[in-house]
Amino acid sequence: MPRRLIQSLPRPSDNRIAIQLFPRAERAIARGHPWLFAHGIKRQRRAGEPGDLAVLFDRDDRFLAVGLYDPLSPIRVRVLQHGRQATIDRTWFAERIAHAWRRRAPLLEQSTTGFRVVNGANDGLPGVVIDRYSGTLVIKLYTHAWIPHLATVVECMREVLEPESIILRLNRRMQAKVEHLHGLSDGALLFGRAISGPTLFRENGLTFEADVLRGQKTGFFLDQRDNRLLVEGLSRRRSVLNVFSYTGGFSVYAARGGATEILSVDLSSRALNVARRNFQHNQSDKAVAAARHHVIRGDAFAILSDLHDEGRAFDVVIVDPPAFAKASSDVENAIRSYQMLVRQGLDVMNPGGILVAASCSSRIDAQSFARIVREAGGKAGRPLQLLDQTGHAIDHPISFPEGEYLTCVYATDAPG
Ligand code: SAH
Secondary structure, X not given: XXXXXXXXXXXXXXXXXXXXXXXXXXXXXXXXXOEXXXXXXXXXXXXXXXXXXXXXXXXXXXXXEXXXXXOOOOXXXXXXXXXXXXXXXXXXXXXXXXXXXXXXXXXXXXXXXXXXXXXXXXXXXXXXEEEXXXXXXXXXXXXXXXXHHHHHHHHHHHHHHOOOEXXXXXXXXXXXXXXXXXXXXXXXXXXXXXXXXXXXXXXXXXXXXXXOOOOOOOOOOHHHHHHHHHHHHHOOOOEEEEEOOOOOHHHHHHHHOOOOEEEEEEOOXXXXXXXHHHHHOOOOOHHHHHOOEEEEXXXXXXXXXXXXXXXXXXXXXXXXXXOOOOOXXXXXHHHHHHHHHHHHHHHOEEEEEEEXXXXXXXXXXXXXXXXHHHHHHHHOOOOEEEEEEEOOOOOOOOXXXXXXXXXXXXXXEOOO
């Protein structure tokens, strides 16, 4: 079945599309930016299909870059290679994947089998993410332009990464355009054994499960691994509140770190059920087995307010909400929401406790986020001292400004 599905996909065209750029777009591409927006196109030799190769030229007809064309997206071309011509074939894809894989080698030595293997444009493969959960690979596409190349990419993944299964995930924008999917669907099996039920994997020696078919992102928030480890180090003999817990990643680490009590809060009962099971998967660890873990399902803002009314307080408060600013028009509201969360978080934080506040909105940069947190502390009458601020983990490398989205602030109320 998977083979038939893949073989029925359209193949890439042999004819490249020549595109000349306006000066501003030309400068961005020449500097190495991976995206060409539709409005940056001055002249285009012919119309094209998703996945055609586009060759970008400057005003003097000098070669700039080659990339994947997508008439369905405002990002019209995603650059595969800058500066010199390339034959984009199986060898080229295999090399990019192998290079990305080599960058992640240190993780294997940390008892970690769940990590990002390819982080889109940051690994030279724009619009595609590949995550690994033990023997299962999940390839998530963000543009229809990858569909004609999927058969080749899957072959390369099999050759370089030797998985047992390969699962396809599609972002929402792609799922909405069914007529361009050629029979592909979110959660489809592309290779190997069918997946039913959760996929178990290791992270820093702990066992977690991911729902690779339906879970958020590709089933787990792999990008928070380093922060989870830091939280473990902060948790000894402390009570920990994990707001927006999803499947309890931070909570299990806090338990291993020796937390006296852990409360996970999330809107999704499915995620909280998984959080409970993630504790079960780690009962061989004495601290996890002894941990007192509770969950509350509901809206974070309402629950924080209830906890405050009940006079509850914790030593470590983690707030890791979904991206509040998805579009530039959301930024102001997002800032207000982040400030509100910090204030509400501090309402249930013991004096001298630690607030761990994360943002995954690429439109709010790390410096602004630190300012938002500090200002919210000031307004709450709990001036904050920033202990640390972290960015991206080794498997989430960043090579262009828009690729940067995650930041996490560690703060405590300054000694008064
Ligand atoms: N900290 C998690 C990832 C958080 S993702 C980890 O390390 O794995 C964001 C989570 O926020 C999702 O699980 C989503 O279900 C939850 N969520 C979204 N809106 C919410 C709300 N208003 N109240 C509570 N949880 C919410």
